[in-house]
Amino acid sequence: MDSGSDAPPLTPAGRRIVDAAEELFYERGITAVGVDLIAEHSGVTKRTLYNRFGSKDNLVAAYLTERDRRWRSEVRAAVAASGSAEDAVTAPFEALRSWTSTHTRGCAFLNALAELPDPQHPGHRVAADQKRWLRGLFEALATEAGCHGPAALATRLFVLHEGAVATAPLSLGTVAAASDLARELVRAAVRG
């Protein structure tokens, strides 16, 4: 559940493959990108790609797992950088703000869920787990901050967060709006 250190240490070629997959899958879509293109962009033979990952589905899962690892790291850093337990609850929205300022394709995990309907697909599982982790993080942070009704509050913060990231590419000011409302909700839950 921690998505932590049980990652197999990637070989140099494996590293380049995942890097290329991260960019291409995210920018152009998973189904629209073929393994040949990824092999070419990473300067690696298709044979090597299949030796490392076995199948495209597994490579997709590796791509999402890597994204998940980095994203959790950024969120945890934002939580650690927050000044108070109350601010920590909305720290994921700060991480979201900086993410959306440089990326215009929204959430890699929501996009993956849109493209991979099959719950058995390894990539689907990674993406769904990422979302469940985030909702759980909100609940843990809300509990830590002494908020009333941490479970219900966490679901509300989670909805706001996902709505913001899902609509971020539309540039309708949803990230700031969600962030502001989230802070109001947390403040009310701490006081109330």
Added chain:
Amino acid sequence: MDSGSDAPPLTPAGRRIVDAAEELFYERGITAVGVDLIAEHSGVTKRTLYNRFGSKDNLVAAYLTERDRRWRSEVRAAVAASGSAEDAVTAPFEALRSWTSTHTRGCAFLNALAELPDPQHPGHRVAADQKRWLRGLFEALATEAGCHGPAALATRLFVLHEGAVATAPLSLGTVAAASDLARELVRAAVRG
């Protein structure tokens, strides 16, 4: 902007093609479904499909346009069925509730945006327009109900709505949570 009556009257075969496209594109994904499969499912020759729509991209746009037309109709019905101007503001959440009770693949438009990164793609435009329409509808309803700060409120309601529909397939209770919070926000904006 109304997505109304300027729709070309579909021929019988065209009707069946769009119906099949609606089901297949939504359930399995746009890129993952080929035109041959749609032709087969609609009992139509591929020649006819191309005579009607010209290209897969155009068929995708027709699919999303049809979905948009139906969805706006359902939302407008929910608005009309609401008992008061205040209830009308959150009527789209009622439509969302009934939609997610029978569909587990989330929002066809968000899914389309996830699969079609190119803003020039005709399907991308239809999906983006649908989202802008919804945000505008919230603002119009909020204004009608005499809410304070209707523009900011509309963006908040929009974020909640999109977060709910984006995470609905995860079954984390987000639709009910967003709906409840939306009503609280509207009530506060009417009173305040």
Added chain:
DNA sequence: TCACGGGTATACTGATCTGTATACCTCTCG
């Protein structure tokens, strides 16, 4: 009567898809 719109049937093109086969190279470590 006859032209035309809507549709069927079948075959095809050229590209691209995931995945595999075969053969060779090079470095490290026991």
Added chain:
DNA sequence: CGAGAGGTATACAGATCAGTATACCCGTGA
């Protein structure tokens, strides 16, 4: 020395992709 891991290079299989070509059928309306 020798084995194995990591990788390259090239070619291939079989399926599927979007889209086109050719030829025919049938109903309606001028």
